[in-house]
Amino acid sequence: xxxxxxxxxxxxxxxxxxxxxxxxxxxxxxxxxxxxxxxxxxxxxxxxxxxxxxxxxxxxxxxxxxxxxxxxxxxxxxxxxxxxxxxxxxxxxxxxxxxxxxxxxxxxxxxxxxxxxxxxxxxxxxxxxxxxxxxxxxxxxxxxxxxxxxxxxxxxxxxxxxxxxxxxxxxxxxxxxxxxxxxxxxxxxxxxxxxxxxxxxxxxxxxxxxxxxxxxxxxxxxxxxxxxxxxxxxxxxxxxxxxxxxxxxxxxxxxxxxxxxxxxxxxxxxxxxxxxxxxxxxxxxxxxxxxxxxxxxxxxxxxxxxxxxxxxxx
Amino acid sequence: xxxxxxxxxxxxxxxxxxxxxxxxxxxxxxxxxxxxxxxxxxxxxxxxxxxxxxxxxxxxxxxxxxxxxxxxxxxxxxxxxxxxxxxxxxxxxxxxxxxxxxxxxxxxxxxxxxxxxxxxxxxxxxxxxxxxxxxxxxxxxxxxxxxxxxxxxxxxxxxxxxxxxxxxxxxxxxxxxxxxxxxxxxxxxxxxxxxxxxxxxxxxxxxxxxxxxxxxxxxxxxxxxxxxxxxxxxxxxxxxxxxxxxxxxxxxxxxxxxxxxxxxxxxxxxxxxxxxxxxxxxxxxxxxxxxxxxxxxxxxxxxxxxxxxxxxxx
Numbered sequence: 001x002x003x004x005x006x007x008x009x010x011x012x013x014x015x016x017x018x019x020x021x022x023x024x025x026x027x028x029x030x031x032x033x034x035x036x037x038x039x040x041x042x043x044x045x046x047x048x049x050x051x052x053x054x055x056x057x058x059x060x061x062x063x064x065x066x067x068x069x070x071x072x073x074x075x076x077x078x079x080x081x082x083x084x085x086x087x088x089x090x091x092x093x094x095x096x097x098x099x100x101x102x103x104x105x106x107x108x109x110x111x112x113x114x115x116x117x118x119x120x121x122x123x124x125x126x127x128x129x130x131x132x133x134x135x136x137x138x139x140x141x142x143x144x145x146x147x148x149x150x151x152x153x154x155x156x157x158x159x160x161x162x163x164x165x166x167x168x169x170x171x172x173x174x175x176x177x178x179x180x181x182x183x184x185x186x187x188x189x190x191x192x193x194x195x196x197x198x199x200x201x202x203x204x205x206x207x208x209x210x211x212x213x214x215x216x217x218x219x220x221x222x223x224x225x226x227x228x229x230x231x232x233x234x235x236x237x238x239x240x241x242x243x244x245x246x247x248x249x250x251x252x253x254x255x256x257x258x259x260x261x262x263x264x265x266x267x268x269x270x271x272x273x274x275x276x277x278x279x280x281x282x283x284x285x286x287x288x289x290x291x292x293x294x295x296x297x298x299x300x301x302x303x304x305x306x307x308x309x310x311x312x313x314x
Numbered sequence: 315x316x317x318x319x320x321x322x323x324x325x326x327x328x329x330x331x332x333x334x335x336x337x338x339x340x341x342x343x344x345x346x347x348x349x350x351x352x353x354x355x356x357x358x359x360x361x362x363x364x365x366x367x368x369x370x371x372x373x374x375x376x377x378x379x380x381x382x383x384x385x386x387x388x389x390x391x392x393x394x395x396x397x398x399x400x401x402x403x404x405x406x407x408x409x410x411x412x413x414x415x416x417x418x419x420x421x422x423x424x425x426x427x428x429x430x431x432x433x434x435x436x437x438x439x440x441x442x443x444x445x446x447x448x449x450x451x452x453x454x455x456x457x458x459x460x461x462x463x464x465x466x467x468x469x470x471x472x473x474x475x476x477x478x479x480x481x482x483x484x485x486x487x488x489x490x491x492x493x494x495x496x497x498x499x500x501x502x503x504x505x506x507x508x509x510x511x512x513x514x515x516x517x518x519x520x521x522x523x524x525x526x527x528x529x530x531x532x533x534x535x536x537x538x539x540x541x542x543x544x545x546x547x548x549x550x551x552x553x554x555x556x557x558x559x560x561x562x563x564x565x566x567x568x569x570x571x572x573x574x575x576x577x578x579x580x581x582x583x584x585x586x587x588x589x590x591x592x593x594x595x596x597x598x599x600x601x602x603x604x605x606x607x608x609x610x611x612x613x614x615x616x617x618x619x620x621x622x623x624x625x626x627x628x
Contacts, residue, residue: 043415044358044422076388080412084437087416094408098394101357102401108358123398 003029004191005308006184006222008133010035010203011050012067012237013229014196015057016294018130020304021194022058023297027127032058033181035198036113036132037140037169037206040152042090045100046107049152050203051117051132052099059124067237070095089157114178129180133207136175140206141168151202160239164246167201172209185216192311193217195226197292199240200259201247217263223314225266225307227292228253232272236293252276257285265314268292268307286314317343318503319622320495320536321510322447324349324517325364326381326551327543328510329371330608332444334618335508336372337611341441346372347495349512350427350446351454351483351520352465356404359414360421363466364517365431365446366413373438381551384409403471428492443494447521450489454520455482465516474553478560481515486523499530506625507531509540511606513554514573515561531577537628539580539621541606542567546586550607566590571599579628582606582621600628 005025009018009032018032035050049068056062056070063071073093082088092100099120106116112135121130142154144162154162177185184190198204208214217224233251235241241251249255253269257280260267266286269276270293277287290306291299319339323332323346332346349364363382370376370384377385387407396402406414413434420430426449435444456468458476468476491499498504512518522528531538547565549555555565563569567583571594574581580600583590584607591601604620605613 044418045415070394074388074390074408076408077391077411077415080384080409081416084412084416084434087419094388094390094411095394097391097408097411098398101359101391102395102398104358105401120398 004184004187004189005030005311006181006190006193007032007196008193008198008204008207009033009050009054009196010198011038011053013294014050014198014203015054015062016300017194017196017227017303017307018054019057019060019297020294020300020302021307022128023301024304024308025128027129030128031180031184032128032130033133033178033207034130035203035206036134037138037202038151038155039137039139040150042152043087043092044104045092045097046104047090047092047100048103048113048132051113051130052096054130055099055117055121055124055126058121058126058128058130061124069093090152114180131178131180133181134175134178134210136171138169138171138175138206138210140202141170143168155202155239160242164201164239164243167205169206169209175210177207177210177213182212182216185213185220188221190220190222192222192308193220193224194307194311195224195260195264197227197229197236199229199235199238199243200256201240201243202238214263220263223265223311224263225268225311225314226256226260226264227268227303227307228256228270228273230256230273231270231293254279254283257283261285266310268303268310286310318498318501318505319344319625320498320504320507321346322507322512322518322521323347323364323368323510324512325352325367327608328364328512328517329368329376330614331508331510331541331617331621332368333371333611334608334614334616335621336442337615338618338622339442341443344442345494345498346442346444347447347492347521348444349517349520350448351452351516352469353451353453354464354466356466357401357406358418359406359411360418361404361406361414362417362427362446365427365444366410368444369413369431369435369438369440372435372440372442372444375438383407404466428494445492445494447495448489448492448524450485452483452485452489452520452524454516455484457482469516469553474556478515478553478557481519483520483523489524491521491524491527496526496530499527499534502535504534504536506536506622507534507538508621508625509538509574509578511541511543511550513543513549513552513557514570515554515557516552528577534577537579537625538577539582539625539628540570540574540578541582541617541621542570542584542587544570544587545584545607568593568597571597575599580624582617582624600624
């Protein structure tokens with residue numbers, strides 16, 4: 001079985017596979033690198049939505065219905081705030097607030113995001129290593145038919161409705177990969193890189209835009225595989241398919257494969273999409289079909305196992 | 315009946331009388347000036363404990379048991395935070411947090427504390443005018459036998475246990491009275507100044523240390539009265555009596571009268587302390603005995619009425 005697994009992910013779908021990987025791989029053999037392009041300041045708080053989703057999912061406290069935040073959350077803060085101001089477009093639960101206030105306080109005291117994430121994970125009893133893609137700021141901005149929008153403005157406030165023309169990463173020229181991320185990516189010990197089923201444009205591209213990451217993925221000896229976030233021409237969650245169409249791509253696994261083709265060795269697609277396998281294979285990318293819709297924890301474990309076996313076979 | 319009443323107050327006891335005054339005086343005829351010497355930053359939030367207590371009391375949402383915070387408060391944030399860090403010595407309820415985050419955000423956008431207080435009061439449906447004593451920072455520090463402590467460190471974290479040697483007001487040289495406070499204090503329309511039953515050292519002295527406030531009180535034509543916070547040689551709440559003894563004063567109404575004698579025209583003492591009236595009278599200060607222990611809202615209304623009548627009689 002694989003060791004030294006590098007997993008790259010965004011929020012919900014990515015977090016589910018990361019959870020499955022944790023059930024299959026020992027803490028010392030897995031590094032989960034999380035997108036922070038969606039991070040933003042709101043109400044004076046530094047909010048890291050994807051880090052939180054991954055952390056809550058791995059701690060098994062994530063809300064299974066909403067797909068974000070903490071199970072059994074309460075909303076007294078939000079309701080009180082709504083009395084003062086129209087500031088409740090980004091919902092912050094009472095428990096969730098503790099994460100944001102703690103993180104913001106520690107950042108204010110000069111700690112790095114990685115260091116703070118480690119402390120939070122320890123408090124949540126998470127043994128596996130989660131790191132932000134970078135300790136430096138890199139912010140995703142969406143160029144739309146309604147102007148260039150900060151990520152959360154596009155994603156939450158406007159509910160992904162504006163048409164996407166391009167996506168920019170503010171700070172991409174300066175932001176460096178988190179040291180643990182860079183070290184494993186360039187380590188001879190690396191056994192596999194697994195791109196979780198996250199939005200390629202919004203969740204994976206920010207990581208790829210960090211200094212040296214894309215070139216390292218291109219030259220790495222270990223197999224690089226991805227789990228497609230597209231099932232039956234649609235994204236399970238979020239605007240991936242909509243954005244593909246707006247950017248002039250067909251919403252399908254072939255487009256995902258083509259988008260990553262400069263470094264991808266293998267793509268896992270949903271069992272129902274097997275008809276796309278041949279075309280993807282012609283790009284020089286191996287394909288494996290499996291159940292990629294993770295409804296249960298067992299689905300996460302099974303898909304993670306499939307990823308590990310597939311990578312080991314390449 | 316009096317018009318143009320200026321009321322100076324700190325937290326709990328002061329807030330109760332301020333509430334009673336609101337039930338007796340029209341909004342346009344009362345200005346409530348609140349101590350902000352206890353304000354501090356905690357978890358990145360600007361917290362104004364006395365302003366909040368007065369605001370919640372006037373809005374009739376204050377918790378009657380605790381004496382601070384909001385009735386029916388929930389503590390999910392605090393419990394989650396305790397999982398991460400030893401930062402829960404200053405308790406912040408979920409609803410209360412909305413006030414702090416809103417205020418901090420508005421301060422960050424360059425608004426003044428007075429302006430923000432007005433907006434908060436409007437949201438809480440408070441018609442009477444509450445202003446912070448100053449828009450400028452003035453911070454109370456307690457010189458104790460365990461060193462000089464920031465106010466909340468002394469008051470909450472150390473539960474007022476250290477022996478007090480002196481009290482300092484950081485910023486007193488620069489901080490100016492809030493414009494509405496200064497204007498009414500120097501207005502020929504002013505009918506009475508009422509010092510609420512607040513701690514003289516911790517709640518009233520900060521106001522008196524603002525530029526020109528003490529000298530204006532000394533020269534003002536309107537009567538200046540105070541309600542003593544001491545009943546039967548003890549403070550109803552808080553460390554006023556303990557501090558008096560530590561500073562070498564007898565814990566009694568005579569000491570309160572002596573402390574304010576340079577500007578005070580009348581002192582209301584509790585009915586049970588009438589034996590002190592003569593000695594206070596000898597300082598040239600009129601005395602009125604009344605029930606100063608406000609257990610019910612009616613007690614607040616009655617004491618406020620007594621204050622207004624007493625001031626009008628001087």
